Amino acid sequence: MSQASQATLGSRVRQLSRAIHSAYSDEDSWSRFQKFLNLAFGPPINSYYDLTLGPSSRQPLTWSQEYFLQVLPKLLKEGHLPERVLGLGYFFGYPFALGEACLIPRPDSELLVAEALAFLKDKIEQRLGSSPSPSRQQIIQPPPSGLPFPPPLLHIRVIDACVGSGCLGISLIRALLDWIADKEQSQLFQASRTADKPSLFTLRIDLWGFDQDPSCVSYAKANAAYLIEDSPSGGVKADVRTHFFVGDLFDQAGLLAQLGHDQGTVEAFDVFLANPPYISRDELDEDGEVLLNDPRSALEADEGGLACYPPLLDLAKTILDHPGLALFEHGWTQGDQVLNLAQEHWADQVNTKMAGLQDL
Numbered sequence: 001m002s003q004a005s006q007a008t009l010g011s012r013v014r015q016l017s018r019a020i021h022s023a024y025s026d027e028d029s030w031s032r033f034q035k036f037l038n039l040a041f042g043p044p045i046n047s048y049y050d051l052t053l054g055p056s057s058r059q060p061l062t063w064s065q066e067y068f069l070q071v072l073p074k075l076l077k078e079g080h081l082p083e084r085v086l087g088l089g090y091f092f093g094y095p096f097a098l099g100e101a102c103l104i105p106r107p108d109s110e111l112l113v114a115e116a117l118a119f120l121k122d123k124i125e126q127r128l129g130s131s132p133s134p135s136r137q138q139i140i141q142p143p144p145s146g147l148p149f150p151p152p153l154l155h156i157r158v159i160d161a162c163v164g165s166g167c168l169g170i171s172l173i174r175a176l177l178d179w180i181a182d183k184e185q186s187q188l189f190q191a192s193r194t195a196d197k198p199s200l201f202t203l204r205i206d207l208w209g210f211d212q213d214p215s216c217v218s219y220a221k222a223n224a225a226y227l228i229e230d231s232p233s234g235g236v237k238a239d240v241r242t243h244f245f246v247g248d249l250f251d252q253a254g255l256l257a258q259l260g261h262d263q264g265t266v267e268a269f270d271v272f273l274a275n276p277p278y279i280s281r282d283e284l285d286e287d288g289e290v291l292l293n294d295p296r297s298a299l300e301a302d303e304g305g306l307a308c309y310p311p312l313l314d315l316a317k318t319i320l321d322h323p324g325l326a327l328f329e330h331g332w333t334q335g336d337q338v339l340n341l342a343q344e345h346w347a348d349q350v351n352t353k354m355a356g357l358q359d360l
């Protein structure tokens with residue numbers, strides 16, 4: 001058996017790490033190298049030179065692993081991001097498959113999910129704290145199903161505009177389910193009902209999302225299926241429904257029709273999320289490196305990068321519930337401009353609070 005065939009993944013990675021660290025001493029290249037390994041091989045990287053890849057580090061090196069490790073220095077030198085090369089990125093701790101038209105999720109955007117999650121947690125806890133007791137009539141005359149009284153519906157509605165991979169809305173719903181499962185009150189949402197542990201609520205969650213690119217909608221559907229629909233929820237019984245469709249942000253009538261407003265039904269949303277394109281053409285042309293990893297359609301917007309915010313604000317004003325929360329990401333120099341647009345669009349709304357938040 002040749003020495004090459006006896007090489008293990010761990011020994012090859014340690015050898016490569018020394019070469020990478022010598023050739024690219026800057027922190028950005030080293031960070032991207034670690035991320036490549038994390039995404040490609042799964043387990044975390046523990047240190048600079050003693051890279052531990054778990055049990056797989058002791059396995060013989062496969063030809064596909066060797067090929068990937070051989071081209072890795074070239075990928076680093078050319079500035080490619082691991083997520084784009086491997087078609088996989090992590091956001092809010094969850095894995096997302098990424099197509100070429102999908103924006104790579106960034107940690108900066110996790111603030112939107114964190115704020116929305118806090119809002120929904122508070123809403124659920126308020127509802128649990130104000131749960132009405134069954135009336136005497138309900139107890140004396142139970143429904144034909146044999147249940148003591150029908151549980152009230154707790155309905156959460158979220159919409160993710162310019163959905164891309166779906167990372168905002170899907171992470172929010174998955175994190176909400178994980179939070180409920182970790183709480184002692186998780187049995188309140190279980191479908192089974194016993195005499196000593198009745199289910200007090202029926203939990204329904206509707207996640208809507210749209211994008212003008214059909215491939216993004218397909219990836220959002222696939223990610224939702226993996227992270228929400230087919231994922232165990234720790235014993236929490238929830239009726240989770242996802243609705244992703246191709247839609248143009250600048251076609252308000254078409255979007256409202258997709259949401260059922262043309263049929264006389266009004267879908268009021270608790271949370272409205274959006275990470276729209278907000279970079280101007282001049283900015284993109286000056287910094288062409290970003291286009292190496294992300295599609296122009298997910299980045300560029302007219303009117304100095306602000307074109308998407310008026311239709312977003314119009315749509316939010318039409319479909320957002322009261323109380324409700326709308327969270328939009330914007331560029332680091334656009335805070336005042338976006339806030340001014342929001343104040344103009346919502347000037348006639350009382351009890352509306354608007355603020356800019358510093359990202360993580």
